[in-house]
Structures are given as structure tokens and as C-alpha cells.
Amino acid sequence: MAIIYKKYEQVARKLYPDAILLQVEPLAGGVSADVLRLDLRLTTGELRSIVMREHGPSHSGHSTSLEYQLLEALFRQGLPVPQPLCEDASCELTDNPFVLLSYVPGVSGLPNRASNSYLDTAAEMLALIHGSSTKNLPELPDRLDPLPEIFEYLPGEDDRHSLIEFLRNQSNTTYQGTSRLLHGDFWPQNIIWNEGTIAAVLDWEDAAIGDPLSDLACSRIEIRYQFGVHGMQRFTEAYQCRRFIDRRRLALWQIYVSAAAQHFMGKWGLPNEREAIMRLETKASIDEASSTLMSGEELI
Structure with missing residues (x-):
């Protein structure tokens, strides 16, 4: 479990250097992606949550690059979508490409x-x-x-x-x-x-x-x-x-x-x-x- 937390902490630090990962919470996702909420403590002491959407082996939708670009365009238009924060298709930190998004509180479904x-x-x-x-x-x-x-x-x-x-x-x-x-x-x-x-x-x-x-x-x-x-x-x-x-x-x-x-x-x-x-x-x-x-x- 410590190894898994370390991996996700490194993912979070792409955005927030030296952030501390407090919790990893699975969220409801689709068949082709794993969706997690990463709860962080920033160096300022602020608590912040972000969402990691990692494409799975059976993923058949858009690439993380296209997903990021589309969400960025829709967010700028004012449509209610999570703000895209970054994307990584290198697979250096994770087994599959992923997108990091702002966390939107609420209930799905x-x-x-x-x-x-x-x-x-x-x-x-x-x-x-x-x-x-x-x-x-x-x-x-x-x-x-x-x-x-x-x-x-x-x-x-x-x-x-x-x-x-x-x-x-x-x-x-x-x-x-x-x-x-x-x-x-x-x-x-x-x-x-x-x-x-x-x-x-x-x-x-x-x-x-x-x-x-x-x-x-x-x-x-x-x-x-x-x-x-x-x-x-x-x-x-x-x-x-x-x-x-x-x-x-x-x-x-x-x-x-x-x-x-x-x-x-x-x-x-x-x-x-x-x-x-x-x-x-x-x-x-x-x-x-x-x-x-x-x-x-x-x-x-």
C-alpha cells in the first residue's frame, strides 16, 4: 500500500511539488478508465482534492492529449466540465496514460x-x-x-x-x-x-x-x-x-x-x-x- 501511495503522490507532485498525499479514494468510472480522487495537503497547509483519470488497457476513447484539449476548450466556453490540470502519456509514473482534473463535489447519477x-x-x-x-x-x-x-x-x-x-x-x-x-x-x-x-x-x-x-x-x-x-x-x-x-x-x-x-x-x-x-x-x-x-x- 505504501508503494501505491508513493506512486500517486508522485503523480500529484507533477502539479504541486512537495504535496503530501493524504488519501486515495476510488470514484465511479467507466469500463475503460480508473478514476481516483487524490486528497492532498499542499506546502501552504491548504487541503486540496484532484481527480486522476487513468486510461485502462481496454480504453478505446480519445487519447489523454485530445481529452485534455477538449476539456480545456469546453471549460473556457463556460460549460460545466472539470477543469483539466495536466495530462501525461509517458507511462513513466503509471502503467497507462492519465489526465488530472479538478475535483467537482456532488453526487453522480x-x-x-x-x-x-x-x-x-x-x-x-x-x-x-x-x-x-x-x-x-x-x-x-x-x-x-x-x-x-x-x-x-x-x-x-x-x-x-x-x-x-x-x-x-x-x-x-x-x-x-x-x-x-x-x-x-x-x-x-x-x-x-x-x-x-x-x-x-x-x-x-x-x-x-x-x-x-x-x-x-x-x-x-x-x-x-x-x-x-x-x-x-x-x-x-x-x-x-x-x-x-x-x-x-x-x-x-x-x-x-x-x-x-x-x-x-x-x-x-x-x-x-x-x-x-x-x-x-x-x-x-x-x-x-x-x-x-x-x-x-x-x-x-
Whole structure:
């Protein structure tokens, strides 16, 4: 344990020479990164906490350099993100690249009995992100068209053959609107709340530029997992009060996001019962979106 503390103390001293590490506290993080809070005593006697986000071996998102540049640009814009403090990809102090961030106090996620105002506020934040300036951002990947990638994720079951055939016959599915900043993984655990307001939006490793409905589709399925169809509808309606939604295009992205979730869900380390419930919800999500595209039914 002393050796581990020494390593993290050296990490902290990249920012604060001679700082004393008091405590290392694991924080909720994603599958591809370890997130720790480092509690320090500075040479002035001041107590300060910072966050270390270390990319794991399975990390598939942006590099620490790009993550730092993006957070720096968003922080300067005034969006609620942790302030990036430094990044290190040398692997001299740690096994993997890491980013150091300011610590934002609060609680991540939403309680299961959260009031509608929380869902409304989350939807407002997603709309704010999509309306923010893309000037002065580092170069991010495009996310414009769910095809042909969608075919990698859709299961080849008999009841999907008609949907797959329908999708193969679609053309001009590339987004034609103004490309927007996309978070890429906007779900409750990536939001820090403090007294009913959003203090920070975390985990921008999948950020992109492109069709905002891809982001909305991702958020909808995550909200559905926790709050059901009615919570998802409430979130969608709150978003629609601020930004236009093309329901057919949203249905296309909903199939993409839900099929991708089914494809990768087994790697998320979920309890078996929880995974089974989520698979049922993603299947229902694909079914509903398919009906919208193929039969003209209103998307939930």
C-alpha cells in the first residue's frame, strides 16, 4: 500500500511539488478508465482534492492529449466540465496514460425516485451542449451516419431480416444539418449533481461532431433502463422544447444505439439479472423504432 501511495503522490507532485498525499479514494468510472480522487495537503497547509483519470488497457476513447484539449476548450466556453490540470502519456509514473482534473463535489447519477425536474434539467443540459460553439475545439471524429455500421450490431435473427433488408435499401442517411458537439455518452452516471443543479458533465472520451440525434438516442436508452418508457418520454419532451427532433431520423439512431448496446453489453460487467432486464429494454427499443421506420407509427 505504501508503494501505491508513493506512486500517486508522485503523480500529484507533477502539479504541486512537495504535496503530501493524504488519501486515495476510488470514484465511479467507466469500463475503460480508473478514476481516483487524490486528497492532498499542499506546502501552504491548504487541503486540496484532484481527480486522476487513468486510461485502462481496454480504453478505446480519445487519447489523454485530445481529452485534455477538449476539456480545456469546453471549460473556457463556460460549460460545466472539470477543469483539466495536466495530462501525461509517458507511462513513466503509471502503467497507462492519465489526465488530472479538478475535483467537482456532488453526487453522480440520479436516484430511482428522482423528480421530473431532474430529467428536465438533464435534457436542458444536453440541448445546451448541442447548441454550444464548435469553434476552437480540437479535431474530433464525425458521427453523421448510423449506416453501414448498424449492420455490425443488429442480430441476424429471423425477426430482424425484414428490418435489415429495409435498412439496406435506405439511401442518403448521412446527416445534412449543422454538425454539433456531441458528448457521446450522456447518461446519469456522467452527470454530477449538487443541490438539484448540474455541477459537471464528465467523461468526454467519446465526444464527436455530428448529428445531435445520435446523442439523444444514446441518452434515451440509458434513461429508459432506469426510469422506464415514461421517464424516457419526459426526457425527450424536455429536449424537444429546446431543439427540433426528426422522429424518423431519431428512430434510425435508436436502432443503431440499441443494437450496439446489445452487442457490447456482455463486456460491461453487469449482474446477470440487470443485464437480462436491459436486453429486454433494448429489444423493445429496436422494435419500436422499426415500427416507426417501416410502418409509420409514432416513435415513443
